[in-house]
Amino acid sequence: MNSIARRLSGLVPPIVFGALFLGAWEGFVVWRHVKPFVLVKPSQVWSAGLDNLDRITDAMQVSGGNALIGLVAGTILGSLVALMAAGVRWIGELVNPLAVAVNAIPIVVLIALFTRLYEADSETPRRIMTTLAAFFVVFVNVSRGLRQSSPTQLELMRSFAATPVQQFLKVRVPNAMAFLFTGIRVAAPLTVITAVVAEYFGGTRNGLGASISGFLSISKKDVGLAYVAGASVLGLLFFGIAAILEYVAVPWQRRPDSR
């Protein structure tokens, strides 16, 4: 329990900083009489959020759903391709440079391509985007995990007369598990951002991103920012769940200060 107390105490500085920041923002707007169409007060955002809570949570479900589908699909695809690339030489030689090249494209711009391939009310292009975002992170991490086994463990396997297949299945793959969960932790909030930003490029207007761009462009900045806060909460939620998954699944990777 002591460790939980220590973890929670680590949350105090960011919370204090966040509160001070919001207080300063609020004070600045009041003091300088900033017009609402330039900058709204955090308290206005808060009340706009409460007024629109149902709609915001609905939008969170839409965007969150797209993010989750992409995270799951991207994780499965990324792991499978990484396994094939590490296990079969020619697949690796084909996939690795390709992955680097495609990864250099800012993937969000691909949405412009995909939206034209599907009907206007389809969520599929957004799900393709989130899948791609998760795919690369997971692929890169799992590939690294499959390559970076401890030299001692590999020498031991050789001394046990293990076959290459046994070495792959009993050392490289389990070793990559730790990297897989790290990849999921990094990919989780990224899929949320991707899902939200993808909505900027057209399609149905039911998600967080569509509402953010809509309300910020008309002068309802308080509502728009409330949706932004919803997106932040969603991203944190994804990150938190992924971090807990990692903590439970690969206990030997826990940082010493968290034991």
Added chain:
Amino acid sequence: MTFAVEVLAVHKVFNSGRSNQVDALTDIDLQVAPGEFVSLIGPSGCGKSTLLRLIADLLEPTAGSLLVNGKAPRQARLDQDYGMAFQQAGLFEWRSVAKNIELPLELKGWDKDKRRGRAMEMLELVKLPNRADAMPWQLSGGQQQRIAIARALAAHPPLLLMDEPFGALDEMTREHMQAELLRICAATQTTVVFVTHSIPEAVYLSDRVVVMSPGPGRITEIVQVGLGRARDEGTREAVGFYEKITEVREALRGGNLGGLTNREVAGIEDR
């Protein structure tokens, strides 16, 4: 008599023919009798770990030949005629303690019950009978090293190859582990080839100490310890023990004439 290990005129060159060529080992001849405990000692770069890896068939000699249990090292490796332990315990983090010990047996195709039975036997041997289901990261460094030894001996190999297995342990744990290793080897009749940096460790454990020196890596002297097999904490305070430590230290200095600097000598622990 078949030697446990026989090394005949072995040379090992790394990066042969290139500008960074290293003569890791030259003219190595060594015989280890069954049941013997032999330490390899010398400063960094003397090739002691390389020699151990040649015996283990983790490396191949550039010239010369080796026999392990009367077989080519490769065959000995495939037959799991030896077990190995390193400075890092090298436990597989995702496997429980028992499953770590079972791994070499699993690779040999033993069935599950037989494996588990042997793992429990080995845990008794290393005096950690209650930790079968623990995970490696829940163990102390000394306990991890015990599990590594249990794993190395799980298939009852006649030979144990160890590369500074206690190098990362604190002094108290280290002395305790040395005594434990002697007990385990006596109980299992295992031959040991043991690489170390520590003169007292080599003398305390060994029947013979092979003193090596670098540039190129070679054997400069073999010291017969002759303190008998029964060793205990009293051994560490016996006059004969100090005499042998002095003899090994002087042998190491003798090898220094081959161009070794004081700094390289400092790599040897006098503790």
